[in-house]
Amino acid sequence: MMPGVVNFQIRGAKEMEALLKQLGPQVAARVGDQALRAGAKPIVDEAKRLVPVGRTGNLRDSIIAQKQRRAGDDERVILIGFDKDAPGSPSSRAHLTEFGTAHSAAKPFMRPAMDSQAQNALDEMGKVIARGLAREARKLAKPTR
Numbered sequence: 001m002m003p004g005v006v007n008f009q010i011r012g013a014k015e016m017e018a019l020l021k022q023l024g025p026q027v028a029a030r031v032g033d034q035a036l037r038a039g040a041k042p043i044v045d046e047a048k049r050l051v052p053v054g055r056t057g058n059l060r061d062s063i064i065a066q067k068q069r070r071a072g073d074d075e076r077v078i079l080i081g082f083d084k085d086a087p088g089s090p091s092s093r094a095h096l097t098e099f100g101t102a103h104s105a106a107k108p109f110m111r112p113a114m115d116s117q118a119q120n121a122l123d124e125m126g127k128v129i130a131r132g133l134a135r136e137a138r139k140l141a142k143p144t145r
Contacts, residue, residue, distance in 0.1 A: 023133070023136045023137075023140070027136050029076070030132070031128070031129060031132035031133060031136065032076040032129075033067060033076060034128050034132055035124075035125040035126075035128040035129045035132070036065075036067065036076055036077075036078040036125070037065065037067075037078065038124040038125055038127070038128040039078075039121040039122065039124050039125035039128075040065035040078050040080055040121065041065070041124065042117040042120040042121050042124060043065075043080055043113050043114055043117045043118075043121055044063055044064065044065050044080060044113075045117075046112075046113035046116060046117045047063050047080070047109050047110050047113035047114075048060050048063050049113075050108075050109035050112055050113055051063065051097070051107075051109040052097060052107050052109070056087070056088060058086060058087050058088040058090045059082075059090040059093075059094060059097065061086060061087075062082045062083045062086035062090045062091055062094075063080075063081075063082060063083075064080070064081065064082065064083045065078050065079070065080045066078065066079050066081070067079075080110075080114070081094075082094050094110075097109070098110050098111070
């Protein structure tokens with residue numbers, strides 16, 4: 001089964017993109033990465049709150065957000081999923097909890113977390129982008145001596 005993909009569309013993106021281009025690709029990448037991490041946090045926190053916790057809590061503890069690197073691609077991507085190196089390797093069984101099996105009812109936690117926190121994620125991303133752009137614009141406005 002293929003993982004779900006959630007895409008967000010942001011109004012004012014063209015203006016933001018123009019300002020980011022003025023600031024340069026390194027600044028744009030830094031501010032973009034900060035915004036993605038901030039946007040992922042409410043989803044990760046909610047998934048951790050919703051996931052059924054067994055004896056160890058390993059599945060809950062393995063939920064992470066991780067930046068995905070794509071060589072030569074301007075697109076910024078953060079994946080919310082499971083740490084494959086977490087103790088007990090719960091990532092290989094997480095889908096059984098989310099979707100259920102013939103012997104166990106589904107106990108969804110990832111999709112409800114994404115659905116319920118999408119607006120919070122966008123709000124956090126917008127705040128971080130606005131702060132980051134303002135900070136970088138102030139740096140550019142400072143007179144050099």
